[in-house]
Amino acid sequence: MAQNVAQGDSPAQGQPARPDLAAMLVPLGRALMAAEQPILNAQGLTMWAYTVLLHLDEKPIRTQSALAEAIRADKTRIIAVLDALEARALIHRQPDPEDRRARLLSLTPEGRLLRDRVQYAIQQGEERLLALLPAEEREGFLRGLRTLSALPDLTLE
Amino acid sequence: MAQNVAQGDSPAQGQPARPDLAAMLVPLGRALMAAEQPILNAQGLTMWAYTVLLHLDEKPIRTQSALAEAIRADKTRIIAVLDALEARALIHRQPDPEDRRARLLSLTPEGRLLRDRVQYAIQQGEERLLALLPAEEREGFLRGLRTLSALPDLTLE
DNA sequence: TATTGTTATACTCTATAACTATA
DNA sequence: TATAGTTATAGAGTATAACAATA
Helix, strand or coil: CHHHCCCCCCCCCCCCCCCCHHHHHHHHHHHHHHHHHHHHHHCCCCHHHHHHHHHHHHCCECCHHHHHHHCCCCCCCCHHHHHHHHHCCCEEEEEECCEEEEEEEEECHHHHHHHHHHHHHHHHHHHHHHCCCCHHHHHHHHHHHHHHHHCCCCCCC | CHHHCCCCCCCCCCCCCCCCHHHHHHHHHHHHHHHHHHHHHHCCCCHHHHHHHHHHHHCCECCHHHHHHHCCCCCCCCHHHHHHHHHCCCEEEEEECCEEEEEEEEECHHHHHHHHHHHHHHHHHHHHHHCCCCHHHHHHHHHHHHHHHHCCCCCCC
8 A cells, every 4th residue: 555645745545555355355255155055055054054063063062152152143043053953963962961051062973974065065166266366376365364364353443 | 175185985075174265254354344333433434335435436326226236235225325425415416417317426525535534544454454464475365355356256166 | 118216114134131941 | 149041022134015206
């Protein structure tokens, strides 16, 4: 942006060198989600259900609230999702013997299998998309995206 | 992903080398939007209003429907937004003399000024964020993001 | 009759509040 | 009394359908 600063002592604005990040990221994210939808539909999964499968795979979780927080959802919102996943035997959901208020959540073998298959299909499609970028640009994009999305909380101040 | 393919003749899945793109892009986009909110609030702008100002700046538009389509919004959804912007004299909105059904939309000087100020503040914040990335990674990220977000329509098939 | 913009309505998604059960 | 989970309700955001003006 430095080369675009206005010359005078005016507020130093001038033409932006690029669109706003959010103006690029948000529509791209939405388009990508829409493109994944057919793959999820084919397996009878909603986006929330797939998100749950992804987060349970990393490690089992002791309470539904913790899961909800991890995927940035309201705890009331994932209940129907868990109901459906449990009914299809894709997850285990048992009262913790040591504190029967809590529900131990984990993937069943079938859940893991389905999760792997779906993620493989999605990432294969993504790779085709990324193949449009020159190798160096692709690497930078992925590394930068991973770094930024791993930041605990963003502020622009 | 190639180095992660399973060894047998099984479905060739194995552990993914990275999270799904959408699983990184969507939360990052949301976090960025949330971070921009205080800047917009300070100027009494909603995200939709700011989006309208950005798109009108590129060039005036002849119909509201065209604007709505350009920013991927429903035509009924932007009406209240245009009402508010017009009431603050940030945009012009006149019936086209040649076809009085259409409304010619353009920025007023004040609208352009406000848009520039807000965008400058937002992009300054973004630059602080991008400064967390090594220079090379930052460049790749921005170039890749611009390329991908410029694609007309994504499919994973 | 078709198109632009608008208004009224319905629907979807999400969050808040109230309730049950365990502790 | 406090916490995990659930259910019922209300709210925001969005889209669909019906309408008025213009062509």
